[in-house]
Amino acid sequence: xxxxxxxxxxxxxxxxxxxxxxxxxxRVEGNPLVEKIDAILPQTQCGQxxxxxxxPYATAIAAGEAxxxxxxxxxxxxxxxxxxxxxxxxxxxxxxxxxxxxKSVAFIDENTCIGCTLCIQACPVDAITGAAKQMHTIIxxxxxxxxxxxxxxxxxxxxxxxxxxxxxxxxWKYPVYALKVAK
Amino acid sequence: xxxxxxxxxxVHPPTHKEQSTRTAIATLPIPAKLVIPxxxxxxxxxxxxxxxxDYVLKGxxxxxxxxxxxxxxxxxxxxxxxxxxxxxxxxxxxxxDLCATLLPDGKDEWIPKTGMDxxxxxxxxxxxxxxxxxxxxxxxxxxxxxxxxxxGKHKVKTLVLNGAECEPYITCDDMLMRExxxxxxxxxxxxxxxxxxxxxxxxxxxxxxxxxxxxxQAALASTxxxxxxxxxxxxxxxxxKQLIRVLTGIEVAxxxxxxxxxxxxxxxxxxxxxxxxxxxxxxxxSRIVTITGxxxxxxxxxxxxxxxxxxxxxxxxxxxxxxxxxxGGPMMGLPLPGATVxxxxxxxxxxxxxxxIFPAPPPAMPxxxxxxxxxxxxxxxxxQDLYWFAKSKEFGKAQEFSLFDCIECGACSYVCPxxxxxxxxxxxxxxxxxxxxxEKNSADAARDRFEFREYRIEREKQEKAEKxxxxxxxxxxxxxxxxxxxxxxxxxxxxxxxxxxxQAKIQAAIxxxxxxxxxxxxxxxxxxxxxxxxxxxEIEARRAHIHELASTDTEPPNGHDKNx
Numbered sequence: 001x002x003x004x005x006x007x008x009x010x011x012x013x014x015x016x017x018x019x020x021x022x023x024x025x026x027r028v029e030g031n032p033l034v035e036k037i038d039a040i041l042p043q044t045q046c047g048q049x050x051x052x053x054x055x056p057y058a059t060a061i062a063a064g065e066a067x068x069x070x071x072x073x074x075x076x077x078x079x080x081x082x083x084x085x086x087x088x089x090x091x092x093x094x095x096x097x098x099x100x101x102x103k104s105v106a107f108i109d110e111n112t113c114i115g116c117t118l119c120i121q122a123c124p125v126d127a128i129t130g131a132a133k134q135m136h137t138i139i140x141x142x143x144x145x146x147x148x149x150x151x152x153x154x155x156x157x158x159x160x161x162x163x164x165x166x167x168x169x170x171x172w173k174y175p176v177y178a179l180k181v182a183k
Numbered sequence: 184x185x186x187x188x189x190x191x192x193x194v195h196p197p198t199h200k201e202q203s204t205r206t207a208i209a210t211l212p213i214p215a216k217l218v219i220p221x222x223x224x225x226x227x228x229x230x231x232x233x234x235x236x237d238y239v240l241k242g243x244x245x246x247x248x249x250x251x252x253x254x255x256x257x258x259x260x261x262x263x264x265x266x267x268x269x270x271x272x273x274x275x276x277x278x279x280d281l282c283a284t285l286l287p288d289g290k291d292e293w294i295p296k297t298g299m300d301x302x303x304x305x306x307x308x309x310x311x312x313x314x315x316x317x318x319x320x321x322x323x324x325x326x327x328x329x330x331x332x333x334x335g336k337h338k339v340k341t342l343v344l345n346g347a348e349c350e351p352y353i354t355c356d357d358m359l360m361r362e363x364x365x366x367x368x369x370x371x372x373x374x375x376x377x378x379x380x381x382x383x384x385x386x387x388x389x390x391x392x393x394x395x396x397x398x399x400q401a402a403l404a405s406t407x408x409x410x411x412x413x414x415x416x417x418x419x420x421x422x423x424k425q426l427i428r429v430l431t432g433i434e435v436a437x438x439x440x441x442x443x444x445x446x447x448x449x450x451x452x453x454x455x456x457x458x459x460x461x462x463x464x465x466x467x468x469s470r471i472v473t474i475t476g477x478x479x480x481x482x483x484x485x486x487x488x489x490x491x492x493x494x495x496x497x498x499x500x501x502x503x504x505x506x507x508x509x510x511g512g513p514m515m516g517l518p519l520p521g522a523t524v525x526x527x528x529x530x531x532x533x534x535x536x537x538x539x540i541f542p543a544p545p546p547a548m549p550x551x552x553x554x555x556x557x558x559x560x561x562x563x564x565x566x567q568d569l570y571w572f573a574k575s576k577e578f579g580k581a582q583e584f585s586l587f588d589c590i591e592c593g594a595c596s597y598v599c600p601x602x603x604x605x606x607x608x609x610x611x612x613x614x615x616x617x618x619x620x621x622e623k624n625s626a627d628a629a630r631d632r633f634e635f636r637e638y639r640i641e642r643e644k645q646e647k648a649e650k651x652x653x654x655x656x657x658x659x660x661x662x663x664x665x666x667x668x669x670x671x672x673x674x675x676x677x678x679x680x681x682x683x684x685x686q687a688k689i690q691a692a693i694x695x696x697x698x699x700x701x702x703x704x705x706x707x708x709x710x711x712x713x714x715x716x717x718x719x720x721e722i723e724a725r726r727a728h729i730h731e732l733a734s735t736d737t738e739p740p741n742g743h744d745k746n747x
Contacts, residue, residue, distance in 0.1 A: 043626040045633045053633060125632040144629050167222070170276040171614040175607040178546045 033062045040081045044073040045124035046146030048098055053124065061086070069093055072100040073145070104160040105143040106150070110135050112157035119149035119158060188432040190425040192559040193417040194594045196351050196514065198390060203354045203473050203481040208362055210485045211498055213260055217285040217489030218525040219245070220272045224319045225326045226252030233283065237264045240294045242466050245283055248314055254327040255317035259468040259487035262287035273492075273510050273527050277520035285489060296464040306334070306377045309461060316460035317467045317528075322356075322421075322450030323511060325529045328457060331447060332377040340445040342380040343430055344371055344454055346387040346394065347414060347421035350512030353532040355471040356451050358483040360387065360394035363455055364401035370454030372407050373461050378447055383409040385451070386426045388416045418514065419592040423448040425561050437588045452531075472526055474499040476509075476534035486526050492533055493522040501535065509534040513541065514593040548601040556595035556605060562588045566595040570605050573612035578619070581612050589613075 037058035044054070049070035051057040060066035061082070068082040069091040076092070083090045093099055108119075108128075115133040127143040130136030149158050163169070222228040229246030233239060239258040246256030258264075265286045269279035301309050310329040319325040322345060344367070348356040360367060371383050385402070387395050395413050402409040414420055414429050424435045427446050435441045441448060452471065459465040468488055472495060475481035479500025486495055492508055509516040510530050518536075526533075534540075556566035564585055572581035589609050596605045711719070 038630070041626075042622075043629040043633065045629065053637075054630070055634075124636065125629050126636050127632075141625075142628070142632065165276075165278065167272070167274055167276060167278050167280045169618070170274075170278055171618050172275070172607070172610040174611050175604050177604060179548070 031059075031062055034058045036085060037061050037082065040074070040078060040085065041071060042073045042078065042144075044144040044146045046073060046144070046148060047124075048072050067091060070097050072098045073103075075100045102162055104145045104162045105140045106138050106145065106147070107140075107159050107161045108136055108138055109157040109159070110137065112155050114155055116154060118152040118154065122148045122152045124148060186432075187412070187414060188429050190420070190428045190561050191563045192561045192594060193420065193425075194559050194597050195416075196418055196597060198416075199352045199475070200354050200357065200390070203352070203475040203483060204357060206480075206482050208358050208471055208483045208485055211487070211490060211495060213287045213289060213291060213487065214490050214494040215287070216491070217259055217262075217287065217487060218270055218282050218491060219256060219259060219285060219489035220270075220280055220282045220525065220527055221246045221256050222272075222280055223256065223325060223488070223527040223529065224254040224317075225324065226254070228281065229253060229256045231267055231281070231283065233258075233264050233267070235264055235267055238262070239264060239285065240292050242294045242296070242468055244315065244466075248317075248327075252327060252330060254319050255315050255466065256283075257317055257466040257468050257488075258283075258285055259489050260285070260287045261290050261292040271520050271524055273517075273519055273524045273530060275517045282525070293465075298463045299461060301373050301376060301461050306332075309373065309377055312464075313457060313460055316456075316465070318453065318456045318460050319467070319528050320450055321452035321456060321470060321528060321531065323515075323529050323531055325527075328449070328453055331449070332374060334378050335442060337443050338445060339378045339380045339442055339447045340382070341431055341447075342371065342375050342378055342383045343423075343427055343446055343448040344383060344385040344451050345421060345423065345426055345448055346385055346391075346398070346451040347426055348391070349388060349416070349418045349421035350514055350516075350532075351418075352475050352534055353473050353512050354475075355473045355483050355531050357391045357394050358473075359452055359455060359471050360391070361397050364394075364397040365404070366455045366458045367398070367451050368401040368405050368409060368454075369462065370456070370458035371409060372405060373457055374447075374449060374454060375407055375409075380447070381408065383407060384430045385409065385411045386414045386420075386430050387411065388420060389413040390416045419561055419590065419594065422561060422590050422592060424590070437585055467528060470526070470528060470530070472530055473532040474535075475532065476540055477502050477505045477537035478535050488528060489525045491523055491525050492519060495526065495533055496522060496535055502537070504537045504539070505535045506538060507536045509536055514597065515591060544604075545602050547603045550601055550603060553600060555598045555600065559594040559598050561592060561594060562590060564589060566605055569612075570603065570608050573608040576612075576615070578612055578616050582616065586612055586616070 034055070035058075038055055041054040041058055047053065049057045049066065051060055051066070057066060057070065061068060068086065068088065069079050071078055072093065074082075079092075080090055082088075106127075113130075113135050115130060115135060117130065117132050117136070119136060120128045120130060124146060125142055125144055127139045128136055128149065129139060145160065147160060150160070221231060227249035229248055231245065232247050233245045238261075239245060240261045241258060243258045244255055245258050245264070248255050262285050264283055266284040268282065268284075270282040270284075271277060272280045272282065274280065299309070299312065310332055313329040313332070314327065318328045320328060320331070346356055346360055348354070371385070374380075375383050385398055387398065389395070395411060398411045402411050412430060414426070419425055420429060423441065427433055427435060427441055427444075427448060431446060433441075433444045433446055435444055435446075456467050456470075460467065469485050470488065471483055472486045473481075473483050474495050478496060479502060482499060484495060484498065492510075496505075496508070508519040508522060509532075510519050511517060511532055513534065516532070516534065519533075550567060550570060552567050554565075554567055556570075557564070560566055562585075566589075568584050569581055569586055569589070572578070572584065573586075586609060591606050591609060593606050596603070599605060
């Protein structure tokens with residue numbers, strides 16, 4: 001009877017120690033769900049979701065504080081992906097969230113720019129170059145089209161330009177053809 | 184003779200090759216206008232080197248290859264650049280791209296050409312010559328040839344020359360082999376030398392007996408181990424992987440380059456272009472184009488790059504019921520957006536189509552999963568599954584089923600009893616996957632930049648705070664030190680400190696100054712009135728009194744104030 005108790009408690013102690021060690025050794029840093037949600041978000045860093053960036057929004061979704069339909073740049077496809085990941089219902093855009101817009105990049109009218117650096121400070125991805133009292137310009141490959149530089153500009157010299165279809169970004173379209181109609 | 188191998192599947196579409204092989208290769212007269220696109224190769228667009236109004240000679244470099252995968256663009260004849268701008272090019276999208284318009288002067292005057300003896304040159308120099316000569320794969324893939332001629336970490340044992348020309352209607356390689364076999368063989372010698380390959384295999388489909396005979400004849404004259412092999416006529420036997428399989432038995436797996444298996448494959452026309460570029464210093468300014476289909480005289484023409492399709496068709500005699508033009512063959516070719524686009528390096532064939540030659544396909548019907556497409560697929564894929572995934576936009580699944588091994592040969596669509604445009608689905612899925620990948624990459628880059636910016640702002644804040652803290656600390660310390668010093672001095676100043684040498688000197692100087700001041704006599708002290716004298720005396724008395732007070736009533740000053 002005693003030996004059985006000792007064996008059982010011995011096993012319990014050993015297993016407990018193993019589990020305790022594993023809990024320390026293989027500890028997961030941060031919430032892995034946040035990373036997964038962040039991977040789906042388009043990384044525009046535009047703040048249209050009312051969070052100061054994509055990562056904070058992802059954290060809020062993971063914590064159940066934010067809706068999944070707050071990201072216009074991600075489009076409906078983004079909402080669908082989030083719904084699939086989180087196992088929740090798809091939710092269309094609506095309410096206070098803006099409608100999605102076609103992709104565009106910012107453009108600075110260099111003749112009007114006064115070199116105030118306000119847009120440089122506003123850009124979340126450092127996609128504007130320039131210095132005080134020098135002309136600024138957009139690095140268009142890095143621009144996410146978040147429009148955060150539009151509001152601070154005191155001379156309204158920044159405009160958004162649509163990314164038009166060209167040879168290098170052209171895609172084959174979904175095949176559309178006539179089907180035989182059953183008689 | 185070595186044994187031939189087989190690849191999976193394949194189809195036997197009617198070849199229609201005899202129409203365009205009746206006459207020898209003719210040279211198209213210089214047209215009135217050339218439109219030369221700057222992007223005729225795989226990789227980065229060439230950088231324009233000319234401006235509107237420039238006079239250029241035939242073979243003059245007008246587009247410089249950009250970094251990495253890129254190739255050069257040349258003026259195809261002598262003349263004046265009249266325009267540089269966006270024009271519709273031979274691309275499936277029908278969208279415009281950067282082109283130079285050249286108005287020929289009719290003289291066709293070459294730039295000074297200098298050939299080289301490749302055997303006494305370095306392989307890297309030969310590759311540079313080819314890069315600047317704009318030599319790219321002329322089979323249709325237009326990959327820069329210099330990059331393929333690099334003997335990398337894998338030893339290339341076998342060089343395969345592709346003269347199979349399996350697509351219906353196309354005969355440009357056939358005619359080239361018949362008429363210029365010796366140039367192809369000499370080009371093969373250069374390639375074999377650059378790759379340090381052991382043997383050269385030329386694969387030609389057995390429906391081209393004249394080309395095989397001509398090539399065998401030319402190969403006899405070579406000192407290299409060049410073997411001309413007749414391969415069975417079976418579409419798509421001219422695909423690089425399929426031809427390698429047939430000639431060597433080597434299976435090039437998915438995602439593996441043929442060079443890793445010791446084989447490199449080139450088109451025969453590329454070999455000829457390499458020979459012209461190295462031996463004579465002639466850049467690639469023209470190519471052989473098959474003009475066939477609904478024209479009066481189907482034939483092969485040597486056409487300057489940049490000639491419009493309309494000029495080529497007019498030369499062959501256009502027929503009224505033509506309803507479009509196809510660049511390439513009927514299986515893999517692409518319908519051109521119009522006859523105004525120009526012949527590019529990839530244009531091996533122009534087919535004028537008419538409802539008689541290519542009747543409209545019957546309406547598509549649902550897939551019945553008969554798997555006939557899987558039977559003919561040369562890449563051993565499951566086209567019916569790929570179709571399903573592409574149709575339902577399940578791109579991840581499509582990739583799992585090796586969508587990217589698909590060579591878009593069209594054999595599946597050719598046999599499909601439901602007439603489903605299968606290849607269109609695969610192209611759609613591929614380009615969708617590519618665009619998503621590039622979107623994901625740019626999102627990742629944006630995330631990195633955003634996170635770095637956050638980190639930088641945080642770091643700057645911290646640095647500022649640290650600096651401020653350091654400054655405050657320094658000020659406090661200085662104050663403390665001053666207080667301590669003053670305290671210490673107060674403690675020691677009860678008895679005046681003994682006079683040091685410096686203080687003695689200062690004292691002496693003060694005394695001397697006093698003496699000097701006394702020695703100076705006021706100038707206005709003569710002839711004073713008694714009243715003035717009395718006033719002076721009074722002031723002097725007051726001064727004396729103050730001096731007296733100063734020296735007796737107050738204590739001698741002990742250096743300096745505490746707070747000073």
